[in-house]
Amino acid sequence: MSSELPTLDGTAALVTGGTSGIGAAIARALLRAGTPVALTGRDGEGAARAAQELLDETGTECVGLALDVTEDASCAAMVAALEGFRPIEWLVNNAGFAETMGSISPGNLDLARRLMEVNFFGPMRLFGALAPGMLERGSGRVVQVASSAALQGYPYVSSYVASKHALMGWTRSAALECAPKGIGVSALCPHYVDTPMTDRSIETMREKTGRSEEDLRAFLAGQNPGGALVTVDEVAEAAMDLLRSDRSGVVHELIGGSTAVIEEGVPIGAR
Template identity: 90%
Template sequence: MSAELTPLDGTAALVTGGTSGIGAAIARALLRAGTPVAITGRDGDRASGAAQALQEETGTECAGFALDVTDDGSCADFVRALEGFRPIEWLVNNAGVAETMASASPGNLDLARRLMEVNFFGPMRLFAALGPGMLERGGGRVVQVASSASLQGYPYVSSYVASKHALMGWTRSAALECAPKGVGVSALCPHYVDTPMTDRSIETMREKTGRSEEDLRAFLAAQNPGGALVTVREVADAAMELLRSDRSGAVYELIGGSTAVIEEGVLIGAR
């Protein structure tokens, strides 16, 4: 795999949900490598503030935009706002949400619809908006921040698991379709990562079980095959490798302490 590939001159990377956790870490890694980045969040002021802080920290251009990935109108506004920035060559579909609910609960149907909107239709909307430009230029990379929940089931999160499985199915097909046209589409599948999302899961478990935060954090770390929570740095390093890769349809599993290539994908056609 190439370690040197960068986006075309004049283009930029986009990280959805770059205001927090994994997205902020991937944006930081891109900026440190000298790639201009657009980050998004639902609150435009929060996204601009986070972008300004990242730009000051790294010295590379970073712009923040409002985007709710569940909303067609918000997506259209965002694409218009991007016209004053740069074309997007690298897209990291990271924005996502997780919620627990028993599979048989009547509310699980509504929850599944909400989670599908963010975790599955969100990445599809972004690709529908930005993919045609990449295919026309004959170059581009898409990295989906999927999950170990794209590869296996977990109790009480059937809607989340379903949304992340759907994302993987879409990714595997799009990867094969886009590779001959110069565009790579690949996926990261981290087990539990040390982020605000995991902090919220721990808080919910603490309320339900009365167990201490420390105990629950150790419990989740022990669930990871590597025995430790995945760090956002590990996810960012893996994302950079996929963005720079000459393969489409690669799937990386992050288990806590190490990363495995579980699907190698196919070679991307020449630009």
């Protein structure tokens, strides 16, 4: 990934859940483009290790910070730690998790609450913490790593689907509110991506069905409209496009092998 972001002196990007999968790939793309990055994970030491590896690999400044997106105190501590780093101009809300459960299973209500805390209230909490700085500067970009599950239903993941639909609804409204203030809020909707999250889904399916890992991986790839698992590099490239965009409310759908703009958003700066 070669194109750089328009640089504002002294600013940086924050990638939540940057320790693995999609978050790590987006952090790497930002760093390769020369943008300093703070990445987060629930384990501060693990985040610091992941950041050091990316710094060694790319030569661009990268720090790892502890953050549990479900906790106000953790968020406040991370914001305090950022004061010794740089103001955040680019926020990538990527941290999230998925778990399968039948819609009418008694545990589904609890699962829905946990999923909403991470996948929906988490991004809201981060936006609440970092948007004031962006509003003060009159510039900033937010990318929500949503999902194809924000656009359609899937069996046995109703609570995950609900949490991502909530995120998408919130994003569409915030995008319109923020555009006149110089801030872009946009979303990525990948279908199945080749990450540790998908590996865990395959493992669960393997235990339940006895089918081989290879068979299940091919099955999930076949579920994607593009017939292949989305790669983390495809997601990172789409994230960089959104971070560079002069529009707010843009939605990219990644189907495996190609990416389409399915919502064009509005120009940033337009009232």
